[in-house]
Amino acid sequence: MQVKGVRLYAKDDIRLEEFELPEIKDDEILVKVMSDSICMSTWKMVKQGADHKRVPADVADHPIIIGHEFAGDIVKVGKKWQDKFKPGQKFAQQPAIPGQAESPGYSYTECGGAATYCIFPNDIIEAGCLWTHEGDSYFESSVAEPMCCVICGYKTNYHVKDRYEHVMGTKAGGSIAILGGCGPMGLGAVSYALAIENKPAKVIVTDIDDAKLARANEVISVEEAKEKGVELIYVNTAKMDDPVDGLKALSVDGKGFDDVFVYVPARPVAELGNKILGYDGCMNLFAGPTDSEFSADVNLYDCHYNATKILGSTGGSIDDMKEAIDRAARKEIKPAVMITHVGGIDSIVDTTMNLPNIPGGKKLSYLHINMPMTAISDLRSLAKDDSFFNELADICDRHNGLWSAEAEKALLTHYGVE
Numbered sequence: 001m002q003v004k005g006v007r008l009y010a011k012d013d014i015r016l017e018e019f020e021l022p023e024i025k026d027d028e029i030l031v032k033v034m035s036d037s038i039c040m041s042t043w044k045m046v047k048q049g050a051d052h053k054r055v056p057a058d059v060a061d062h063p064i065i066i067g068h069e070f071a072g073d074i075v076k077v078g079k080k081w082q083d084k085f086k087p088g089q090k091f092a093q094q095p096a097i098p099g100q101a102e103s104p105g106y107s108y109t110e111c112g113g114a115a116t117y118c119i120f121p122n123d124i125i126e127a128g129c130l131w132t133h134e135g136d137s138y139f140e141s142s143v144a145e146p147m148c149c150v151i152c153g154y155k156t157n158y159h160v161k162d163r164y165e166h167v168m169g170t171k172a173g174g175s176i177a178i179l180g181g182c183g184p185m186g187l188g189a190v191s192y193a194l195a196i197e198n199k200p201a202k203v204i205v206t207d208i209d210d211a212k213l214a215r216a217n218e219v220i221s222v223e224e225a226k227e228k229g230v231e232l233i234y235v236n237t238a239k240m241d242d243p244v245d246g247l248k249a250l251s252v253d254g255k256g257f258d259d260v261f262v263y264v265p266a267r268p269v270a271e272l273g274n275k276i277l278g279y280d281g282c283m284n285l286f287a288g289p290t291d292s293e294f295s296a297d298v299n300l301y302d303c304h305y306n307a308t309k310i311l312g313s314t315g316g317s318i319d320d321m322k323e324a325i326d327r328a329a330r331k332e333i334k335p336a337v338m339i340t341h342v343g344g345i346d347s348i349v350d351t352t353m354n355l356p357n358i359p360g361g362k363k364l365s366y367l368h369i370n371m372p373m374t375a376i377s378d379l380r381s382l383a384k385d386d387s388f389f390n391e392l393a394d395i396c397d398r399h400n401g402l403w404s405a406e407a408e409k410a411l412l413t414h415y416g417v418e
Contacts, residue, residue, distance in 0.1 A: 005115025005367075006348045007063035011049030014066060016349050021110055027122035027179045028081040029130065029403030031091055034417075035138040035408075036070035036113035037339070038348065038363045039146070043355040045106060046289065054106035063259035066352070068095035068105030070113025071141030072367075074132070083124060089132040092119070092141040094148070094321045097127050113142075114348050116121035116367050128318055133325055137405035139364055140328040143188075143335040146362070147324040149286075150188045155320070156313040157259050157282045170282075171258035179273050180264030180287070181205040182212035182234075184338035184361030189261055189286075190220050195332040200259070202231045204250050208238040218335045219402060237272070237414065241278035244275045257281055265289035269298040277308045285312040336402040338362040342411070364403065369415040374401060388414050 004015050022266055024030045045052045045066070050059050070091050077085045085091075095104045100123065105112045110119040120130050134143060158166045170176060170193075176191050182205065193203045203225065204311045207213050213234045225232030233250055240246040251257050256278025262270050264286040273283045274296070302308045316324075327333045340360030343351065344367075351363050351373045374382060376396050382389040392414075414418075 015189040026078040030076040034072035036067040065112025067113030094129040125209040144324040148320035152316035174258030184206040186263040187337040282309040344369040344371035346370040347373035
């Protein structure tokens, strides 16, 4: 069948084009991709081309479909999988395949999210990385991938009981600091902190931009957190005389933080995170640096005598992904806080190539429509050519300026996408 999609050929060379997918094999599944959110990891891959560890060396001759945060509908199922999957079911997928480097959106000529249709090969299905769900939207499954990374970060942190026993997860009733936390991933982390069973007593979220802090409080308010039993505080550290003492004073009993997440790969932020740890505190460098020599000064005295710990986490497991989708379906978390822009398939190339220069959070694309990548707050600007966008903006306004299942349904209906 003829499909349209964005494929990688080389460094800084991605193209929106039409190409043919073959008939599926007995152990494959054909899907219709409905939504794909554009990840900074894809931008990094495009900058590296064939030098990227997940990209095939012969990509120039056999281009791969980009995009790994995608969801949609199952269209056709090979004989091997017909007892488990049925046409018409919504699918979700985990791009980090256990035991292999190959991944959708990085490695496959026929499997990626930036295409109208794609084919899941047997190795992905065998690994349990494709499953169905009953959610009321596609976009929540698209951003479940970044949300599952957030969940993994929370589960990766640990504390010590009786010296030798590691207790996994953030500390119940403790203090969490999310540094640089007003971006899409940071807001996901705030949302998750309010949903977990071992809730902290306090969550402190920092940034150096008042506008970003204000938006964060709009989409996840201090009042909402209080209703869920958590004291949430947004702080501009650029306005603090002494960020270390100032942040420590905000922790439970002023003793420092039990869990610190660094969401900006900057040396000063990492060093700040290390300095505000309390006894048995755990710091997670969540933001992935691009510099392989990235380093920072850390206090090894505290590591020895105050039992502080430093680690990093990346990606997530299949269980994390399923948890993200399940919690979103039960409205326990708000993955929509990550999304600030929406566009069509025709916007993917430019958006991907310029991703670091586009302000805001996640950029969500719908594969079966043409639409410029537009900030949700700017949707009314499209109404001069199509009055529908006033209606769409009204829907978003009803949802506190966030994207929603209602907005998604209205958009797809307007463009006649079934």
